[in-house]
Amino acid sequence: xxxxxxxxxxxxxxxxxxxxxxxxxxxxxxxxxxxxxxxxxxxxxxxxxxxxxxxxxxxxxxxxxxxxxxxxxxxxxxxxxxxxxxxxxxxxxxxxxxxxxxxxxxxxxxxxxxxxxxxxxxxxxxxxxxxxxxxxxxxxxxxxxxxxxxxxxxxxxxxxxxxxxxxxxxxxxxxxxxxxxxxxxxxxxxxxxxxxxxxxxxxxxxxxxxxxxxxxxxxxxxxxxxxxxxxxxxxxxxxxxxxxxxxxxxxxxxxxxxxxxxxxxxxxxxxxxxxxxxxxxxxxxxxxxxxxxxxxxxxxxxxxxxxxxxxxxxxxxxxxxxxxxxxxxxxxxxxxxx
Numbered sequence: 450x451x452x453x454x455x456x457x458x459x460x461x462x463x464x465x466x467x468x469x470x471x472x473x474x475x476x477x478x479x480x481x482x483x484x485x486x487x488x489x490x491x492x493x494x495x496x497x498x499x500x501x502x503x504x505x506x507x508x509x510x511x512x513x514x515x516x517x518x519x520x521x522x523x524x525x526x527x528x529x530x531x532x533x534x535x536x537x538x539x540x541x542x543x544x545x546x547x548x549x550x551x552x553x554x555x556x557x558x559x560x561x562x563x564x565x566x567x568x569x570x571x572x573x574x575x576x577x578x579x580x581x582x583x584x585x586x587x588x589x590x591x592x593x594x595x596x597x598x599x600x601x602x603x604x605x606x607x608x609x610x611x612x613x614x615x616x617x618x619x620x621x622x623x624x625x626x627x628x629x630x631x632x633x634x635x636x637x638x639x640x641x642x643x644x645x646x647x648x649x650x651x652x653x654x655x656x657x658x659x660x661x662x663x664x665x666x667x668x669x670x671x672x673x674x675x676x677x678x679x680x681x682x683x684x685x686x687x688x689x690x691x692x693x694x695x696x697x698x699x700x701x702x703x704x705x706x707x708x709x710x711x712x713x714x715x716x717x718x719x720x721x722x723x724x725x726x727x728x729x730x731x732x733x734x735x736x737x738x739x740x741x742x743x744x745x746x747x748x749x750x751x752x753x754x755x756x757x758x759x760x761x762x763x764x765x766x767x768x769x770x771x772x773x774x775x776x777x778x779x780x781x782x783x784x785x786x787x
Contacts, residue, residue, distance in 0.1 A: 489596070558600030617645045713762075
């Protein structure tokens with residue numbers, strides 16, 4: 450099981466409480482971006498295109514804790530930029546764990562091995578290492594040779610030190626399903642606790658605009674990538690995602706986008722409607738929920754910016770909620786797609 454029983458129970462109870470109060474819009478995961486600065490310049494990323502004065506800024510731990518309390522989500526991911534560049538990242542993570550939040554610290558792995566001494570293994574902490582494929586594919590995606598080997602070394606070191614480790618993979622057009630199958634086999638052999646996988650989003654500021662997937666391309670490619678899940682080979686792969694989201698990626702089920710399920714908070718405030726679109730910011734979470742014109746976003750809205758999006762920030766939440774909708778779906782979630 451990719452997540453601990455403790456986390457599964459906590460999230461399940463949280464969802465049922467929301468349902469009992471007839472709350473239709475609530476967060477499951479806070480995407481807390483403490484900085485946009487990074488030590489890589491990935492060709493599919495639009496975050497590091499901010500001007501230098503913005504890239505120098507950091508959220509303080511106090512600002513982060515305030516956002517976490519205001520939001521109330523049981524899980525917190527810390528993306529960036531590269532969070533390990535934050536001068537108080539250890540203080541920030543410890544504060545979240547003290548608040549019993551399940552923390553996923555996202556990193557490209559370059560600084561992870563030498564940063565492990567800043568942290569203590571905990572069932573509430575998972576390092577989420579970015580891997581976009583095997584060595585050649587990954588190093589090309591991040592535009593720096595040797596990054597794959599550093600990430601793998603960091604994964605091994607973190608596991609040896611007793612930490613939970615997941616991987617995060619963004620899928621772009623032009624890569625073969627077999628390459629991903631080989632990567633999943635390798636990661637299973639390393640003993641990672643889970644893997645996440647999602648199609649890339651066409652950031653307007655991303656240097657490479659030619660390798661993002663259209664919606665039908667996404668479904669076709671993910672059917673090929675995930676086809677071994679029902680075989681002996683695929684049963685070794687552990688995904689830290691709802692099997693219903695994986696079914697969505699394969700085109701077997703449809704969901705409405707729920708961007709409020711994974712809201713994003715950064716130095717600018719609460720980003721409307723999600724971390725992928727720059728449609729303004731709210732100063733409070735309440736303002737974010739109540740003043741965002743939600744009908745203008747998602748695939749069904751007809752918004753051209755949302756047309757091809759199948760990314761987890763909009764569609765993982767409805768999949769997780771669907772997983773708790775009845776006993777049959779709960780059993781599917783426990784068993785997985787296999």
